Structure formats: structure tokens, C-alpha cells
Amino acid sequence: MSAKEQILSILEAFASTERMGSFFVDNATQDFLFIRPSGNPIDAKGFKEMWSSGDLVLESAEITKVHKFDFLGPDAAICVFTLGSKFTYKGTQNDDLPTITSIFKRIDEKWKVAWMQRSSGKSDMSLWNK
Amino acid sequence: MSAKEQILSILEAFASTERMGSFFVDNATQDFLFIRPSGNPIDAKGFKEMWSSGDLVLESAEITKVHKFDFLGPDAAICVFTLGSKFTYKGTQNDDLPTITSIFKRIDEKWKVAWMQRSSGKSDMSLWNK
Numbered sequence: 001m002s003a004k005e006q007i008l009s010i011l012e013a014f015a016s017t018e019r020m021g022s023f024f025v026d027n028a029t030q031d032f033l034f035i036r037p038s039g040n041p042i043d044a045k046g047f048k049e050m051w052s053s054g055d056l057v058l059e060s061a062e063i064t065k066v067h068k069f070d071f072l073g074p075d076a077a078i079c080v081f082t083l084g085s086k087f088t089y090k091g092t093q094n095d096d097l098p099t100i101t102s103i104f105k106r107i108d109e110k111w112k113v114a115w116m117q118r119s120s121g122k123s124d125m126s127l128w129n130k
Numbered sequence: 131m132s133a134k135e136q137i138l139s140i141l142e143a144f145a146s147t148e149r150m151g152s153f154f155v156d157n158a159t160q161d162f163l164f165i166r167p168s169g170n171p172i173d174a175k176g177f178k179e180m181w182s183s184g185d186l187v188l189e190s191a192e193i194t195k196v197h198k199f200d201f202l203g204p205d206a207a208i209c210v211f212t213l214g215s216k217f218t219y220k221g222t223q224n225d226d227l228p229t230i231t232s233i234f235k236r237i238d239e240k241w242k243v244a245w246m247q248r249s250s251g252k253s254d255m256s257l258w259n260k
Contacts, residue, residue: 031198037167039212039229039253041197067171068161068245073203078233078245082169099169101231101247103208115198115208117231117247123169 004069006111007077007104014113015061015083021051028113029105035117037098061085064097067128075106076114082125083118096121134199136241137207137234144243145191145213151181158243159235165247167228191215194227197258205236206244212255213248226251 001009014023024032024044033041042050050056064084071077079102086095103115131139144153154162154174163171172180180186194214201207209232216225233245 033198035210035229035231035249037250039227039249039251040257041229068163070244072206072233072235076202076206080165080245097169099165099171099247101165101245103202103233105202114200115210115231117229117249119165119169119247120167120250121169127170 003071003077003106003111007069007079008063008066010104010111010113011063011066011079011081011102015063015085017058017061020058020061022048024048024113029107032113032115035115037118037120055090057088059086059088065125065128067099072103077104077111078102079104082123082128094121097123097125099123133201133207133236133241137199137209138193138196140234140241140243141193141196141209141211141232145193145215147188147191150188150191152178154178154243159237162243162245165245167248167250185220187218189216189218195255195258197229202233207234207241208232209234212253212258224251227253227255229253 024047028044032044034047035041062084064082066081068080081100082097083100098118098121100118104111105114154177158174162174164177165171192214194212196211198210211230212227213230214227228248228251230248234241235244
């Protein structure tokens with residue numbers, strides 16, 4: 001697999017109902033943080049706890065569209081994508097289309113997620129076609 | 131100036147009432163996009179138009195804190211920061227503390243903003259100290 005294929009396959013694995021919660025514990029750098037729509041950071045362990053609390057139940061997730069993929073050096077890349085996801089939060093149904101900026105780093109020949117920031121869930125996909 | 135100093139000085143220039151609106155027209159890459167809290171993208175020209183519409187009036191802006199600065203290769207860097215800003219939108223006062231993930235690239239010896247995603251405005255700064 002090319003480096004780009006490896007990174008996209010990591011994102012596909014992230015967008016999975018079985019793996020999303022614990023995903024960053026296994027696939028992120030030590031200093032990884034996930035920036036929530038509020039701007040508040042959460043680390044891999046906190047992200048896992050959020051999903052295991054029972055308040056959030058993920059029904060489906062997919063990489064709806066990759067808007068940008070670009071190498072930033074021999075061992076770093078940026079990938080910006082829309083993550084389609086359906087979930088319930090304390091019983092309330094959500095159908096989200098957030099934009100996510102993700103940064104990947106290659107460490108010891110293995111690509112890791114080094115940073116992610118996600119928007120709120122109601123992005124307008126048509127704006128990417130302009 | 132070191133590369134890091136150059137990049138931070140670009141961010142300081144961005145956080146200015148005189149320059150913010152037109153900033154990306156002069157200091158961003160051709161394919162630059164700014165991701166709004168909604169997840170919707172806006173380009174440098176659209177960002178400028180947003181600020182020149184008259185609906186938004188910036189009163190003050192500052193780089194409140196740099197949370198992360200990291201080179202991603204010889205010619206790329208990530209900088210994550212809180213942008214303190216006071217502005218009015220259609221007459222309503224706002225006092226914002228969004229988290230912004232920014233990516234910089236060096237092109238022809240000059241550092242340019244290549245990507246920015248900002249959160250909504252009410253982040254909790256105390257969460258960065260954990």
C-alpha cells in the first residue's frame with residue numbers, strides 16, 4: 001500500500017462502530033488531542049471514556065468525502081474529510097456531517113493520527129463543490 | 131528570525147483589527163480554506179467579503195495562547211492556538227475564545243497559511259492545563 005492508502009485505511013478503520021471509541025488509544029501519537037466543536041481538547045483516553053459512558057451510542061459512521069489530502073513532508077500528511085455519522089446522545093437521535101481536519105505522522109514506519117479538530121455536525125456539503 | 135518566529139509573527143499579524151479581514155488574500159496558499167465552526171469552508175476572498183460586509187466589526191483580537199507548535203517537515207508546521215477576540219455581529223457583542231488549528235507551508239522561502247479550522251467561541255481554557 002502507498003502511504004496515502006495506508007492513511008486512508010486508518011481513517012476507514014476509525015469510521016467504524018466497533019472501533020471508534022478506543023481508536024485513538026491504539027492509533028494516535030502520545031501527544032494526540034481531539035478538538036471538539038466547542039474548542040475543548042480531549043485526549044485518547046478521554047475520547048474512549050466518552051464513548052464508553054453509555055450516553056453516546058454510535059449507529060453508523062463513514063468517511064463521506066475526502067476534501068483534501070496533502071503530504072506536508074516525507075513523514076506527515078493532512079487529510080480533511082466529512083465524517084457521516086448517526087448516533088444517539090442520551091436517547092436523542094443525531095445525524096451528523098462534521099468537517100474534520102486530521103494530521104498524520106509516520107513514526108517508526110507506522111502512520112499515526114497526530115491531531116484532529118472536528119466542527120459541529122451540520123455542515124453544508126454543497127459548499128465544497130464551488 | 132527562526133522559522134518558528136516567522137510563523138508566530140504571521141499569526142500576530144493575523145490577530146489584528148486592521149488586517150484580519152484581508153489577511154488570507156495576502157498570506158495564504160492558493161488552495162487555502164478556512165473551516166468555520168459549522169464545518170463550512172470559506173476561501174480567502176470569501177473571508178475578506180465576510181468582514182467587509184459591515185455585519186461584523188472586530189474590536190480587538192489577540193493570540194491568547196499557543197497550545198501546540200510542531201514542524202511536520204522542513205517546510206511545514208502546525209500551530210494550534212486560542213484566538214481571543216471581541217467583535218459585534220449585527221450589533222450584538224461577542225467575546226470569543228475559539229481554538230484554531232492552523233497549518234503553514236514554506237513556499238519560495240516564504241511561510242504561508244495553508245489551512246485553518248476554528249471552533250465555536252466558548253472554549254474552556256482551563257482544560258489545556260491538565
